Amino acid sequence: MKAVQLVEIGQPLQAREVPAPSIGTRDVLVRIRAAGICHSDVHYRNGTSPVAGLPHTLGHEIAGVVEEIGPEVANVTIGKRVCLHYLVTCGECHYCRTGNEQFCVEGKMLGKHLDGGYAEFISVPARNAVPLADEVSFEHGAALMCSSSTSFHALRKGRLEPGETVAVFGAGGLGMSAIQLARAFGALQVLAVDIHPSRLELAERYGAVPVNASLEDPVTEIRRLTGGRGVDVAVEVIGLKKTMEQAVQSLAVLGRAVMVGIADEPFAIDSYGELLCKEAEVVGSSDHLLWELPLLVELVRQGKLDLSQVITRTVPLDAGAINRAMDSLQKFGDGVRTVITP
Ligand SMILES: [Zn+2]
Ligand SMILES: [Zn+2]
Secondary structure, three states: OEEEEEOOOOOOOEEEEOOOOOOOOOEEEEEEEEEEEOHHHHHHHHOOOOOOOOOEEOOOEEEEEEEEEOOOOOOOOOOOEEEEOOEEOOOOOHHHHOOOHHHOOOOEEEOOOEOOOOEOEEEEEHHHEEEOOOOOOHHHHHHHHHHHHHHHHHHHHOOOOOOOEEEEEOOOHHHHHHHHHHHHOOOOEEEEEEOOHHHHHHHHHOOOEEEEOOOOOHHHHHHHHOOOOOEEEEEEOOOOHHHHHHHHHOEEEEEEEEEOOOOOOOOOOOHHHHHHHHOOEEEEOOOOOOOHHHHHHHHHHOOOOOOOOOEEEEEOOOHHHHHHHHHHHHHHHHHOEEEEOO
């Protein structure tokens, strides 16, 4: 089969002919119909974040059709549309058994530790295949597997309750899902903080109140918009020291700041003024859980989560086109999302 692989760190991906994967008794073979190009894939190509070995097929945001199933597979049948949970876990360790499988001691990620979706076929354990409703496109199914599910998990970690207020720091792919999901979960008011007018405009279309951090201090503005209280939940998806600090500073009494963005330096908190006095919390959020994914598919099917404005481009399974999409992701961040449709 055809695969576009990382052969050498720091070099463009290459189109290669590789053997189609074989399946074990509990695996499914999936014909890939959509594979998202994620910002982490750029880190793998750069070498900023390591992959298991070279050559390696990248891609962890995958949707497709079941082509073949192992003899012990009961949860899916041949011909079913599916999207794939990217974390392959043991199901047996302490973390798997307590429902926190993202910490599985043997956890392996598609496209990082295992070959991923920049190919025609992939083999995965059948339990990683999540049914994809007919109304949801393969492209959207693929995108749900990473950015949307990260946002979903983050809002759950923030224990958002109906009637509360939310501030989302960063209105890119992750943020746009966070805004819509916060509203679907019953948030009374969602504030979107960014510096790009086009992103803020889109955030506003999805029902958020835009806060342009290049024109005004977002903390002051959030206080003003919430009658001086601050927000109950702040979600930071950018990964900057400054915006992480602003997220904490924007909290109301008993507020929760959820950290999703990956920063390369520590951030500072006034522990007395910002945490103790408010009984505020800073919460880390990592990846997502398998059981959260069917709920996301259903939210898209019901029209409560719209990804049509987030995915802006599709490319074929072509090394040149994929490298160009990665180059632009590297330069401009996640404003434009590209999905490979083999
Ligand atoms: Zn991703
Ligand atoms: Zn495990």
